[in-house]
Amino acid sequence: MTLDPFRIGFMPLVDAALPILARELGLAEAEGIDMELMRDTSWATVRDRLTYGHSDAAHLVAPLAIATTLGLDRPPMPLSVPFILGLNGNAVTLAPSLAAAICKEGELLDSITSGKRLAELVKLRAIEGAKMRFGVVHRYSSHNYMLQYWLRGSGVDIGKDVEIVTISPPFAADALARGEIDGICVGEPWNSVAVERGVGVIVNVTSHIWLRGVEKVLALPQARAEAEPELVHRVIRALYAAGRAFIDSAQAQRNAAILARPEYLDGSADMIERAISDRITLAAGTEPLHIPDFMFQHREAANFPWASQAAWLYAQMVRAGHVEKSDQDYTAAQNVFRPDIYRAAFAGSNVPLPGASAKLEGSIEETIAVGTVQGRLLLGQDTFFDGQAFDPDKLDAYLAKSQE
């Protein structure tokens, strides 16, 4: 059998796991795909390789797929997201001196309490005439919007008292050590690297800001997704199978060893295994803490691209002042996520397929069964730390309320 070549660009992060495992465990090959992985160290390069055809698809921060489609800072290039590569898995790491004013070493407070304390520290800094400086991995990243969501919801005036800068994940620990930033919101293993070096302490995790927050996606040019549906279906079936392998706790050590290889994350297998198994060391010298759902994968149709997730991201982009709200853009942003392609890829299999393409984000307080076109599907609690739900049909009301 001849294999179809398919190249995927990625950044060295734990949530690049599915493409890596799909290749290394022979799951891509089983779908007739010769998957080649291309590592880069900036999202801009991952995006450029995708838009200029060096890669066929990319592991991408979800909002960047929307920003690229809308043409923010560059001519528009419509991208499609037929598959979510994972939920959450990021953390907020502060310089140890600041973290000490929020919680005891090795302790993880609820987001409301820690947020209030952080807001007080921001205020104190502002009184001195300075701004607290936070790093995020990209202007259009879930990290940026999650951090802003938490700070704003804790009473911080972001425009006035905070400065947010971009730091590439591998430089996070370095920037903390040099005092260039006070804190950073970044994916694993880069928080743990800062903790291990003693230059940072984890004070929050993004799953405690939004229990089911959309994180990395598989993005490809819309034209390509529509021209070669059969190839794309096989790719996402291979990624789905990789998700099943990822959550098999008996294989966590093997999976971590694969991710740690020099050509992938080139990092510590132990550290990666802790992230995979939701055990996070918050401060140097403390025992790892089990944080359920720190990184959420595969279960509850976590890989299904809900249009309402794209809608929520667009709402945050408006709140951050990154886009002027327009109905046309709002529709375009939601159309980036392609539940139709996901459904077509798994039609006739035993993979549960939601009947709806959008939901009220953050409205599930306890596990419920939802309507499907195939299989049985239960969705667990998906709330935001501030208890606000997001209705994609009521964007204006949501934005008005968040401005109060």
Next chain:
Amino acid sequence: MLQCNRVQVVRIAVIDDSAARAAVIEEGLREAGLTDLHIFLDRHGLAAQLEACSPDVVLMNLENPSRDMLEETFALSRALARPIAMFVDQSDETAIADAVDAGISAYVVDGLRKERIKPVLDLAVRRFNAFNRLQTELTEARNQLAERKAVDQAKLILMKKRGITEPEAYKLLRSHAMQSNRRIADVAEAIVTAENLMGGAL
């Protein structure tokens, strides 16, 4: 209608994490008379230095890890007096594709006329490609050297073990390579590795 005639030269910032490549690009641009050049190698404090330099064109290697940080700076500076946007005029998609293929990302101040940008970009593409060729040649030369060394070692091993002359040892290597459909260098490499594993003196 009055046209604003900018008589000043194009100011170019070259950001590269390879000093050697930056030098190759700098030389090419200077030769072409583009002398208002500023080279940045260190990512620390880059944003501030770049702002102070206020270039018309920023050339950067595509794989530079500071790109996300700089794009953020460019997005923010839209509100300032000298907005910088990524150089991707729709009509110049091929020029940009060529640049990306060569490993360049380019950013240009909004409103800078295209006929002034194009020569800079074309030149950069040529210099990047020249540098890439140089690198490939260097790697090939290194590989050839290593291969020759392995063949010499393998010949010595065969001469010693089988009591044959050097030309005979080479013939043996060659015939085995032909039979097994491998390169002579690969067969030699295998012999050297095996000898090392067996605790040979070589």
